[in-house]
Amino acid sequence: MNYQEIEANKNISDFIKLFWQFDNTNEEEKRYTVLPDGYFDLVIRISKNKIIDVTLYGIWLKQMDVIIPNDSIVIGVTFKPISAEYIFTNPISEIVNDLKILDNTFQGIDKLPLNNFKLFVIEYSNNLKNNIKIDNRKVEVFNILHKNFGVITVEELSNKVFWKSRQINRYFNSTFGLSLKTYANILRCSISFKDIEKGKLSPSLGFYDQSHFIKEIKKHSGSNPKELHQNKNDRFLQFSTLHKL
The missing domain is CATH 1.10.10.60 (Homeodomain-like)
Structure with missing residues (x-):
């Protein structure tokens, strides 16, 4: 299991805390418990260079059990709460302690270089609007x-x-x-x-x-x-x- 993360650059740091990736090259799935941290995540699961699913996880108030499938890559974007209003333009109140399956084309994710984590971070960051007026x-x-x-x-x-x-x-x-x-x-x-x-x-x-x-x-x-x-x-x-x- 390989893990890496990249902090969000200054231009988008009001909205995103960091990007992370798990690369499970093992033959067995990995099971973990995630502790609540006050953020919410966009998670992309990939296998054989194809997107399995794209999921939006809300803010959790309790522990959450997750499974990382064998021979798969999981990429995540950890968002700061304020981005719910400005990036997603929708509240995330309906997915507290819950998740929502999104279309694989959400935010053009299917067009991004999912096989190159550093390049993914650069392109995803560049795609975000940088002229948003914030309260x-x-x-x-x-x-x-x-x-x-x-x-x-x-x-x-x-x-x-x-x-x-x-x-x-x-x-x-x-x-x-x-x-x-x-x-x-x-x-x-x-x-x-x-x-x-x-x-x-x-x-x-x-x-x-x-x-x-x-x-x-x-x-x-x-x-x-x-x-x-x-x-x-x-x-x-x-x-x-x-x-x-």
Whole structure:
């Protein structure tokens, strides 16, 4: 199993976090558990240089089990939430904890060089519109959330971006299918997953105590911190890929 990823260039970094690819040249399929991270993904599965399917995965609030078929390549584009409105021009609220199968010709994917990951990234990036006018309040909302690791109240965020709390919550619920509070908690747990992978099994990001920390981590991952850290059989995909970079 070969894994590689490429960060989005500055021109599209408001919308895309990164591009990634798994190349499973083994004779056996690979099974993993993916942990929620606050992003959503466009995933292309390829076998024998032909597209098997193109799938849009929404924002997940819990762990997700995935299968990477044998003798296949999986290419993914990890989108920042704000791109749902500006790139896809549709909310992703209907696919929270879910997915949507798209046509193989979606965004002209079938015309891109799927057998050359670096070239795919360049051409996909170039195809995106670069003159989109963005509501700066929305950009700032996510910048502040990430800067504070999700540890911030709706009221504090509202005061920083000069946007009413009710309007922010309406934006999150209508566009992403979850409240700002829920999204912030997903973000906080996602940061904690990285600490857990390093062996830090105690809370450090605004959890009330160890019990609250364990409860929230298990709610969003299906496992307690110790089980996550052990990562038996390389089960957790993010933990496994960290060692490949």
